[in-house]
Amino acid sequence: MSARIRRLLVVIAFIQISITTSQNSDRVALQALKHAWQGPPLSSWRDGSDPCGGDWVGITCTNSRVTSIILSSTGLTGGLPGDIGQFTELVVLDLSYNTGLTGSLTSAIGNLPKLTNLILVGCNFNGPIPKTIGNLERLRYLSLNSNGFTGTIPASIGRLKNLYWLDLSDNQLTGGLPVSDGVEPGLDMLTHAKHFHLGDNKLSGDIPLGLFNSNMTLIHLLFDHNSLTGNIPSTLSLVVTLEVVRLDRNSLSGDVPSNINRLTNVTEMYLSNNLLTGPVPNLTGMNRLNYLDLSNNSFDQSDIPSWFSTLQSLTTIKMHFTNLVGELPATLFSIPQLQNVDLSNNRINGSLDISSNPSTQLELVDLRTNLISDFSQQRQYAAGVYTFGLILLANPICTESGATENEFCSLPTKTSASYSTPSNNCVPPPCGSDLVSSPNCQCAYPFTGLFSFKAPSFSSMTNASIYDSLHNLLTLFFRNATLPVDSLSLKNPSRNLEDYLVITLEVFPSGQPSFNRTGIIGVAFALSNQTFKPKTDFNTYTFNAESYKFFSESISEGAKSKTSNTGIIIGSAVGGCVLAVLLVLAGMYAIRQKGRAEKAVQHNQPFALWDPTSASGGVPQLKGARSFTFEELRKYTDNFSETSQIGAGGYGNVYKGSFPNGQLIAIKRARQGSTQGGLEFKTELELLSRVHHKNVVGLIGFCFDQGEQMLVYEYIVNGTLKDSLSGRSGIRLDWMRRLKIALGAARGLQYLHDLADPPIIHRDVKTNNILLDQRLVAKVADFGLSKPLSDANRTHITTQVKGTMGYMDPEYYMTQQLTEKSDVYSFGVVMLELITARNPIERGKYIVREVKQVMDKNKELYNLHEILDPTIGLSSQLKGLEKYVDLSLRCVDEKGNQRPGMSEIVKELESIMTFVGLNPGSEPSTSASYEGTDKDYSHPYSNDSLFAYSGGILPPKMHPK
Structure with missing residues (x-):
């Protein structure tokens, strides 16, 4: 054999060994995944069988190497082990819709050089996104949305030159948007990307000027529902390929760039719910624009824009609370595809002229709370010529004698969409459970x-x-x-x-x-x-x-199992006789242990002995709360559908429902493993059934059926005070309204401390636990951590420390002695949050310390201008603010005995309101003129704070964003 042939055989042997080694590496890695996961598809992953033989569900191979792992929506549970990095030929990894997949995303994910699709939608992964993700040079689709990822967006993503789709939305990401600086890469380098989906996070800071450039090919830019600040960068107009722009629900300020109308391909633009100022942007030339929302901004008072009637593709225009002045052109309503016009809460005046030929698609024109004095087509509208809804409530035309009879002077009955795909010319049969x-x-x-x-x-x-x-x-x-x-x-x-x-x-x-x-x-x-x-x-x-x-x-395996069980039953009959003897002996032992077991069950499961249909032991002492079955509540919430969900937390989910009579309710439903157990559930149920006050959220009933723990509350339409202070709800709170809200919450706490029987210490007072109803009346909510004061402990309760960081009384934390003054301290923090709209702990700074450091009693408004919420009103309107600050700082005194009681706080707040010319006995004004009255905001009927503290050592850097 020649030397050349021998060398060739050696090379071939080396290649074969390498291929075999790689194949074995894939098998070992798959076994590691099987060990780390649990779930139905893994039953086909049989030890010793070939994963590339076609039997392993979700595994696809090319040339005996694993190239795709697709196991979406298959009920997997567990974590993603570092062994995933061994699949060096992997092209596609999709584990979406497996909510049981948890833990951090391993840094070994960066060891997949050929990966093009990384899709982990709708799982429960958490922790930071690893920087090694920037090693995936071939990646085109990166979808990590709807998880619990935290930390900043890795700058290394900027190295993914082939990326087409970037979706990190609906996580808990913080920090700024990374931009390249010559050393580190950034998102501006993703010139081939078409989609930036970063909404529904906690991103903050300015949008960098260098984020956008003319080389980019973006079509969808979604940054909505974050905490971004600063100006909209003028460089945005360089990305002329953009079709959808969503910057709404942030804290963006300053003028809208004058060159924004260069984005002539944009079809949907959302800039609403920000702090934008300056002139209303000139959108002339944006002729493809369908959907426009500029609402809830502080633009300069402006005449009706001339471009209103020129954008002939518009279907929707929303500009409530934008300081528009003047008379609307009749041609606006003739835009061919126009469906919805919302220009409420402006200064539109003169006569309303709908035109003789309005759009055939027009459904609603909302002009409430303007200055319209006449309606040219009033008779035609009354005669039913026009088929769209019209709202002119709170305009001069509706204050005239007899005007209330006009249909357009009241709010129309709200109808919900009830579409469902119809049957294909057949009669639906009755189907069994889950079918x-x-x-x-x-x-x-x-x-x-x-x-x-x-x-x-x-x-x-x-x-x-x-x-x-x-x-x-x-x-x-x-x-x-x-x-x-x-x-x-x-x-x-x-x-x-x-x-x-x-x-x-x-x-x-x-x-x-x-x-x-x-x-x-x-x-x-x-x-x-x-x-x-x-x-x-x-x-x-x-x-x-x-x-x-x-x-x-x-289902097939279940049927086979029933067949095979026939033989087993015969054998079991014989064994059963022997078992009966053993059971008699075991029963004698069990009787001796029964007493001890019952005591343990009562301690750990306070409802264990409760039969709702009888008066057996363990029944909560209720006053007026109605008991619901699980089936009733499932019906009221459309089977607890996702569209009914209005909140979520460690305890469980909160759902919006309605009784057959139309009354809206909020249902707090516990889930297994929740941070609030049966004892807290029973506590909240017993306490809430005893409290009845207009400033305390009302309990309607409960459910303890089929293993479920649910509380049923009155539905509070305007959500939490936190929502309004952060701008999420769209409700604007001026100084007068904030005073009334503070007084309402104080009255609720005073009732709990002084008039409830027994008196109650709330123990978790915070803006997330103060709700605002349709009239902006404050209602104290969430009694899962509350403690009653019995006659034996009227001065204090020694108890494990629980509460929310930033609001917690330091004296209570140090001594573990809970008193009514602990609620007073938390309420003082709420008072400071009311005037600053800042989180109690933000970027490592504590609101109490910040106020004390900057305040100077010798200067106007105690020199607090820089930290006051800009939306609270002008300095000249903040009468009584100094008295309010003095009271709030007394509440947060480090020594509990130096703090006022809630009754004293109520009296001082009433005095401040009288001082500023308000009647402390009057109700807050309606929120009908404020955006958000008919919207579903998150409701904190559960202990849903990620920062709720329940004893032990405090984790570092524990502060809400």
């Missing part, structure tokens, strides 16, 4: 999830043809993708807090009642990977699916 009738009238287990369209071009919620169009697009898509789909249904369209269009999707299997695991993976991946592209009316979306529990393999 649903498909549009083809077949009972099946559908794959279900929620579409969230973040920038639809329309505002209509009642036009069925829009949803029919989406249904047809989805049907065609699934058919062309050759997925095992029989039909699909869309239902319950609604708008959520972020003004996203949310629609429930049900996908039904073909040829059998349920999907197999491969089918679910295919359907889920098509939506998580953005393979489905809706038409431009719907624009960008996210899809969040429920984990699928009805795999056909599981």
